[in-house]
């Protein structure tokens with residue numbers, strides 16, 4: 001039947017996941033590339049490259065080639081995909097030549113941004129590339145019955161974007177995509193520490209702070225964390241103790257933007273489906289769903305039941321993989 005490999009790719013701002021037909025998720029590493037700035041040669045990708053962020057000599061730089069859910073550096077994204085797909089091919093001992101690929105794109109992305117995704121995958125030699133909407137993939141991956149005539153609401157909070165969508169009968173009824181996600185939370189923490197302690201911290205430290213003591217909910221038991229950065233006055237290393245209440249305050253702005261996107265999507269929902277939402281609730285996916293107190297905070301704000309998907313970080317990749325079968329069904333039906 002199909003001799004070509006069949007894969008789904010979650011080309012995320014923070015993480016790149018590859019789903020292979022019959023094998024499930026076969027690759028899950030950060031979307032980071034370390035390159036030699038003089039030769040533009042790729043030195044490392046994924047976990048290895050992420051370890052290097054902020055710690056490399058002048059001629060090596062660790063780049064995140066995707067920003068806000070779309071490709072910011074085409075050449076590096078294309079090289080990253082090439083290296084990662086070859087890694088998977090070697091690891092699995094299977095040919096990945098001319099694969100058929102399903103990949104997702106944020107609902108708010110432009111046709112130029114989508115073409116860049118399509119071309120970057122074709123650069124590897126893909127035979128066919130299908131692009132699907134990211135929240136639809138997230139909903140499918142979270143196990144929501146998207147092809148039934150009921151409202152399936154998904155809120156996917158990734159690294160660069162947050163996507164909110166109401167899906168019913170296989171289609172998007174109402175959607176909203178904002179370029180605010182986990183990266184903006186990290187940035188808000190960097191700014192907070194700089195403003196209040198005169199200390200500069202790196203992206204990775206900020207992300208660790210968010211994961212350890214970041215809270216969406218105001219009402220929680222205070223946690224503390226000791227962090228290290230560079231004192232902006234003396235230029236020397238400095239240790240600061242942060243608490244979860246101040247980090248919650250720092251995260252308020254990005255969280256408010258996400259809440260606003262959820263509210264406006266719900267406001268655009270047809271009344272028949274609105275009633276459904278109260279019964280079925282909202283499904284949270286993406287790494288942002290793992291922020292402590294996220295579910296409780298959102299539930300309190302919109303007064304609708306909120307659920308967190310079983311594997312929030314893997315939903316989009318699983319959804320692209322499951323959609324492979326759907327596309328085959330449609331192609332067969334069209335013949």
Ligand SMILES: Nc1ncnc2c1ncn2[C@@H]1O[C@H](COP(=O)(O)OP(=O)(O)OP(=O)(O)O)[C@@H](O)[C@H]1O
Nearest residue numbers: 012013014015158159160161182286287288290291
């Ligand atoms: N336990 C956690 N608490 C808070 N945030 C987390 C946690 N685990 C992961 N994250 C955040 O989730 C984000 C990554 O999520 P995900 O992999 O879903 O995004 P992505 O698909 O790469 O991005 P996008 O969809 O925007 O392209 C990062 O910002 C990461 O810091």
